[in-house]
Amino acid sequence: MRASFNPLRFLSPLFVTVSTAPAVAARHLSKSFEGKRVVDGLSFGVRQGECLGILGPNGAGKTTTLRMLVGATPPGSGELSVLGFRIPEQARAMRARIGVVPQQDNLDIDFTVIENLRIYGGYFGLTEAALKARIPRLLELAVLTDKANARIGQLSGGMKRRLSIARALINQPELLVLDEPTTGLDPQVRHNIWSMLRQLQNDGLTIVLTTHYMEEAERLCGRIILMDRGRILADSSPQALIRESIEPHVLEVHGANAEAWCRSLPAERDERCERIGESIFHYGGDLESLVRSLDAWEGVHYVYRRANLEDVFLKLTGRDLRDA
């Protein structure tokens, strides 16, 4: 079907999947800081080849969970194994086989793009020959071939992020762990990163990422763990979460007359109604008649849309994912 050059074929030797153990198995994982439980009894697994998104507001405990996962900090209690290695005991051996992209880039600013990859490969004990073979592919994947000899300071935020991801792939990992890969990036740059990650997924790489962007989780992840205050609220595919946890449609109404309009509605109705700040949310299967009722009103603005993960979060916590 594809007669032309296929970049995915070309990139696939970047990853090797050998072990058959689950990528991650966590049981009753907890961690406290100064007596405060920030991760509170998490149990979850990640299968090989899966892309798991941990979605939650700031302070939910996402970074702490990932730091335990990669062996950067020992769990307070609970059991954890990654790629079949017990954590934290065998964390170093495990880290040789995963890639980590931190929340804040920590590229080596004293060096150029290509030097960053060489130095980082050195930490994995890779030989010059292995690096010579891998680096051009990684530069290509990150679309940084033209910038190979640029200093880190000359790169844009998106380029730095792509280089961080490429750097995490230097050891041909079986699992890639990313902490908020697109936070603070422009929408267009975000799409860039998404397409890079999708390419890796298609090649069979197992990915665990955190995000507080509903859209990111919905687009990239086959499975989502919704997390708040150190606990798992829901664990499912994004479609199933929306299908099972929330009504299919949402009518979001705001404006000067929104309250008046709401009071004008008959008291006995099927739809669920919530108030968040200035907005009134109606949830239900078919809200066409409600939408039509708005036609008669001045000074109301509305959005009629399908329910998404933000609505699920709102329903489960009573708070907004964006600023909870």
Next chain:
Amino acid sequence: MLEAAKRWRSVWRRNAWAWRKGARTALLGGFVEPLLTLLVLGFGLGGYVGRVAGMPYLDFLASGILATSAMNAATFEGLYLAYTRMAVLKTWDGMLAAPLSLADVVMGEVLWMGTKSTIGAVLILAVLAGFGLAASWTALGVLPLAFLAGVCFGSIALVVTSFARSYDFFVYYITLCITPMVLLSGVFFPSAGLPAIVRVASECLPLFHLVEAIRPLLAGSLEPGLLRNAAALLAFAVPAVFLAIWRLQRRLTQ
């Protein structure tokens, strides 16, 4: 062990490479500055003081300056540059996400600090030899001592860094520890001239032992005291390395 050495080397190599890139500026501080001090004080002050401890003042001062510059090179690296890598640029976090442990990072850092002190010593020694101030082959013995000094003062600096919340903290260490140590360790004048109690205290300072070890070597004699002085430096270096690993482990992996 070989595996561990490879991991240390990867950290060492990163620092060596970064140093090479900025070598011109690095040399200004690590090489030109001590030589300026030596020549200005040695010739300027030396004319007034004549012979000190049985040798021309310039000769006396040369060993002090060489020792101090070895200490400074590692101290600067262990305070400011290591803090930058640890807390500002998070270079160490990157290393720790690879299969390196904190002990590997500290060992790589400390070995690099030893190397950096040695590089400075090589350059200064070459100039000293040019002035006829290091005429004997025994002067080469200074190089392993400079390495040991780099490890010693570098690891002590890392312990200090493990407590630091900002660069300001280092002013305390430099003002309260490093500067008095330079003044009391027989760098500029023989510590024999100090009051008895201060002299005894000064013999507990690592820099004192470094100066004591270097001075006869530059003068061309091998003395048994050398081993005692080297052992004293080791006695500071080994616990400092372990303490640095323990402290930084606590700080970075909580």
